Amino acid sequence: MPGKSLCNKKGEFKGLPSIFRETISLEHPIYKPAKGRYWLYVALTCPWAHRTLITRALKGLTSVIGCSVLHWHLDDRGWRFVEAGDGKKTDERNWFDVAGGITSTGLNNITPAAGVSNGAHRLLTDGTDEPHYGYKRLSDLYFKSKPDYDARFSVPVLWDLKTRTIVNNESSDIIRILNSSAFDEFVEDEPRHLNLLPQSLQPQIEEFNSWVYENINTGVYKAGFAESAEAYEKEVANLFHYLDKLETLLREKYARLEAEYGQSNKDKILARYFVVGDRLTEADVRLYPTIVRFDVVYHQHFKCNFATIRGGYPHIHKWLRNMYWRHTAFQRTTDFNHIKLGYTRSQLRINPLGITPLGPKPDIIPL
Template identity: 65%
Template sequence: MSKQWATSKNGAFQRQVSSFRETISKQHPIYKPAKGRYWLYVSLACPWAHRTLITRDLKGLSSVIGCSVVHWHLDEKGWRFLDMEKLVEDKESFLEHWHDAAGGIETAREDASRSFAAIKNDSQRFMVDASNEPHYGYKRISDLYYKSEPQYSARFTVPILWDLETQTIVNNESSEIIRILNSSAFDEFVDDKHKKVDLVPEHLEAQIDDFNSWVYNNINNGVYKAGFAEKADVYESEVANVFEHLDKVEKILGDKYAALEDKYGKDDRQKALSEFFTVGEQLTEADIRLYTTIIRFDPVYVQHFKCNFTSIRAGYPFIHLWVRNLYWNYDAFRHTTDFDHIKLHYTRSHTRINPLGITPLGPKPDIRHL
């Protein structure tokens, strides 16, 4: 089996640079806003794809931009869909569903600590393990890349923002996709409530960009640099760096919560939580981008990527409060978080790290209540 990630000669993990970097706007000569024209291809296990699903939901775009979900098991040929020819006859019924599903699948079970032993890597549970690719009947994400660029030779990554009109990839860089979704491009297709949602407000944009920059390099990608390191000294340096920056986030959130308690009093917890965010006093892109790593930390990164100085729930009380607040109080976070996909993907797909493919049952529960 070929390696599923790239490392340098010193054993350090190297992330691939995204290839398709177009945008969507009324001013764009090709990619103009339209309802039903664009499609998201995602993995529920992937933190980068998860960002796009949360943003799509928060912006009210579930009925504007459809979605297909790949199987949680990543094999040597890459991400795959279910073969609907073998599973259903009524193709129109499931095609319609993808325009309304927040997470794109039957997702978000509150506790995935049941037995995984009977679940096989080639399982074919429609709307549980994966969806189909409804437009071309493709079996692999790679088919979409080759349709866009026949000579494509890099890895086949998710998420993909696809244009059904030109039949090509618009963008496969998650940070840019969420900016596209957050823009006013699709406002004419959503209600007034969702038009008002701005995840990158102008007065906070510089702070959001700064926060995202160091969180991406040291936490979002940091857990991968620790987990995929192939030399001990590289791993030890990277894992220490992850926790150094988690300490930084904890300090930021701890100071924020103390200020909110001073503002509202210690007994009005709900008001404090309504303004308890990483940047400013409103939900922003910075929260989305950090959340998709933190929600995976205890179930996966502690054991699988050896980021085990401590867990979020045991060592970071304010990060723990912040992530639970997002999960339990905002449907867009809870309905797009699938702990089964997360656990099964990492532990079954990364055979160099976990060659026996045994999926740990813990922690229990996957996420604690507020």
């Protein structure tokens, strides 16, 4: 929560566990696959929610599982919805197409933030309403599921409209639920055949995810939320050690692909330029939300400033731009306005004046 410490007595960041950990399958006694039964609640600011949106889009589930977007500003009561106001409500069926009624700014940098208040109330720009129960807060969904709930009101939330409860609020679980074959019968054409966790690559993906999660995904938070110089310096050094490791991995991969196809055959190289194997996998989906936020937020806001991705890591930068510009699901789920405003206006322990930097420019460089 804003204003509350997420650190231990040494000033070190400590994440909190998710408590809703059910799955959806034909074998499950309660949560069985169905079109229109499940709903995803997300914040476009949040990297953990972002990975579920990417997976939902890649798997062709935008017309199977609905979605609502919370306001970018996280206040001392947690996440909130944008109220519909004059009776206008978002389309319960599928306003959130490939990924966005709220669209990415792309190369158009953030509108000067001075005129945008934390209470901005622009439907489909600052967020959406809650179309099923008229709730004003994400916390209402948590209390509906568990009246004595006393932990953090986090996103993402995968909700069951039939039993009116949270199925799961752990992003790593949710992306595997969405990637499973549970919903294939409701999906047409190519997306149903996409498998982000192929059996042949699963050991490599699991190993990659383990060090990326601990040292990069949460590494930026460990540095940014550190409340002592000692904790900060240890964590920021560790973060960049693992960014160096990632850069080496991608540099070697690119060199191998260049040797196979020739330096001039960029399209064939980029078509196989992924972090694990030569195909798009869960590893790319889990890494991307952190890397796309790095230059625009983490470098300055979390003091992760040994280098930017664009200035110091050419092969990570190439991979990032490849994901964004060549894969619609990644681009359309990335909203730089929500990302910049959400971090800089909500985390007042880190940025007490709430001033949102306008750079870097552009948000992301063309491929």
